[in-house]
Amino acid sequence: MGATAKPIVSIDATVKHTPMRIALEDIEIISEHANETLLTVREQMLLPHPKKHAPVFSTSRLASLCRMDRKKVNYYWEKADLGLPQGTILPRTREFTLVEAREWVRKVGPFPARPAGVKGKKIAIGNFKGGVTKTTSAMTLAQGLSLFGRRVLLVDLDPQASLSALNGVIADSEVSDDQTILPLIYGEQSSLEYAIQSTYWDGIDLIPASASLFGAEFYLPFKQSKDSNFRFWDVLNAGLEPLLDKYDAIIIDTPPALSYVTINAFMAADGLVVPIPPNALDYASSTQFWSLFTDLARSMKKIVPDLEKQFDFIHVLLTKVDSSQIATNKVREWITSSYDSLVLPIEIPTTTVTTTASMEFGTVYDISKYEGSNKTYQRAREAYDRFAEMIDQQITSLWSAEVESNVAEVA
Structure with a gap:
């Protein structure tokens, strides 16, 4: 987790209803404080990982991505010639990374590839x-x-x-x-x-x-x-x-x-x-x-x-x-x-x-x-x-x- 951000400018709590003057050069202090706080917030939101991670997919979700039923997924597992990722075996299902899921979609999904010579x-x-x-x-x-x-x-x-x-x-x-x-x-x-x-x-x-x-x-x-x-x-x-x-x-x-x-x-x-x-x-x-x-x-x-x-x-x-x-x-x-x-x-x-x-x-x-x-x-x-x-x-x-x-x- 990042360090706690420093306070922007101290305010005298005994002075009531008096606006605080801020010099032009103090805008940088506000900016730095906001950025430090944002880094801290991001790390807290993304715990236990400080960086974003892609989701994982169950067998059912993989089948949905490929527009097929789960039995068809089991059928493709057995076809070694396709070289499809096997995922990680869990007690009641398998789990696939985003990279693995996208490979399944490309190889057995119903979405046509971009034709050769045609631009994005x-x-x-x-x-x-x-x-x-x-x-x-x-x-x-x-x-x-x-x-x-x-x-x-x-x-x-x-x-x-x-x-x-x-x-x-x-x-x-x-x-x-x-x-x-x-x-x-x-x-x-x-x-x-x-x-x-x-x-x-x-x-x-x-x-x-x-x-x-x-x-x-x-x-x-x-x-x-x-x-x-x-x-x-x-x-x-x-x-x-x-x-x-x-x-x-x-x-x-x-x-x-x-x-x-x-x-x-x-x-x-x-x-x-x-x-x-x-x-x-x-x-x-x-x-x-x-x-x-x-x-x-x-x-x-x-x-x-x-x-x-x-x-x-x-x-x-x-x-x-x-x-x-x-x-x-x-x-x-x-x-x-x-x-x-x-x-x-x-x-x-x-x-x-x-x-x-x-x-x-x-x-x-x-x-x-x-x-x-x-x-x-x-x-x-x-x-x-x-x-x-x-x-x-x-x-x-x-x-x-x-x-x-x-x-x-x-x-």
């Missing part, structure tokens, strides 16, 4: 309002896709670095500027290969973020003002392009603002997912998102008249759905009416499972065995599984269409 897809998770589970949606989508055998890269573009934290990486103490997208932004690198790091979760790599990403918001417009040929909106796309042969999906978590970095993410993305909780304020905010997005599109066409940008898909995802709230049904109707076919037929519920996992710097996928109601856990887990499966189906459909197009061109 880039998906941005975006909303200009915070607190809509944007980061959780990015992380769970990556985890869900990995359980279909996909190789996924997570790109954290938010200076708050919440996605990095979900991967067990604390930004200000464990991430240097050279490990973020900044060297690409500054023109020191042409590919983001340098920033990729492995994570605790097999099949998922990460490009982390830190507070220093705010620097990109000053540099990009400055460079554009000095060089009219500088494509400020295409920097991220150019840096990700060399990685598309390596990954089936690249998932980009964006800042909750229409920033230069967000513009880069949207212009790079093949698909866009917009999480919206069904409450009145978030719904109202979402309409502003689309208005600002429209303004952005118009501005980009003025800057680059011949610019052609198409999204393979845009989806609205209902998140933090609490059906016990009277207003939920009404706001759901507003959202469905507003966005029609863009709304995914999936809702991510608010449950004690998701709340508990979030407090422990994790998601529902990080839980090996839930101690509470199995019905509650299944409700939360199945919603995320359906979300990931629907996105995976669209990705594989796009791959198939690309293969057919290539064949037609050759013919």
Whole structure:
């Protein structure tokens, strides 16, 4: 466990109702204290391990991942030619690591592999309002896709670095500027290969973020003002392009603002997912998102008249759905009416499972065995599984269409 954090500034308890003056240079003390406390909290939440560990899978859960019944799993155990991992034998079952489970999925699961010569897809998770589970949606989508055998890269573009934290990486103490997208932004690198790091979760790599990403918001417009040929909106796309042969999906978590970095993410993305909780304020905010997005599109066409940008898909995802709230049904109707076919037929519920996992710097996928109601856990887990499966189906459909197009061109 980390050392107890030092107090920020002592306060005289005998002085009542008097605000405490804080000098500008003392902001650093607050920052240091907060970071020390965060490290301590993380270690306490992750006990007995100071770092995150992937979950393990029972035989039943392995069968579910491979979309087969348990008897079929027993049948495949006997087929030595497949070379499937045998797991660890326990008194009443077997236990499989994430690495072992993913190998089973790849070898005997029903999910088609990415065709040779076809590149991975880039998906941005975006909303200009915070607190809509944007980061959780990015992380769970990556985890869900990995359980279909996909190789996924997570790109954290938010200076708050919440996605990095979900991967067990604390930004200000464990991430240097050279490990973020900044060297690409500054023109020191042409590919983001340098920033990729492995994570605790097999099949998922990460490009982390830190507070220093705010620097990109000053540099990009400055460079554009000095060089009219500088494509400020295409920097991220150019840096990700060399990685598309390596990954089936690249998932980009964006800042909750229409920033230069967000513009880069949207212009790079093949698909866009917009999480919206069904409450009145978030719904109202979402309409502003689309208005600002429209303004952005118009501005980009003025800057680059011949610019052609198409999204393979845009989806609205209902998140933090609490059906016990009277207003939920009404706001759901507003959202469905507003966005029609863009709304995914999936809702991510608010449950004690998701709340508990979030407090422990994790998601529902990080839980090996839930101690509470199995019905509650299944409700939360199945919603995320359906979300990931629907996105995976669209990705594989796009791959198939690309293969057919290539064949037609050759013919």
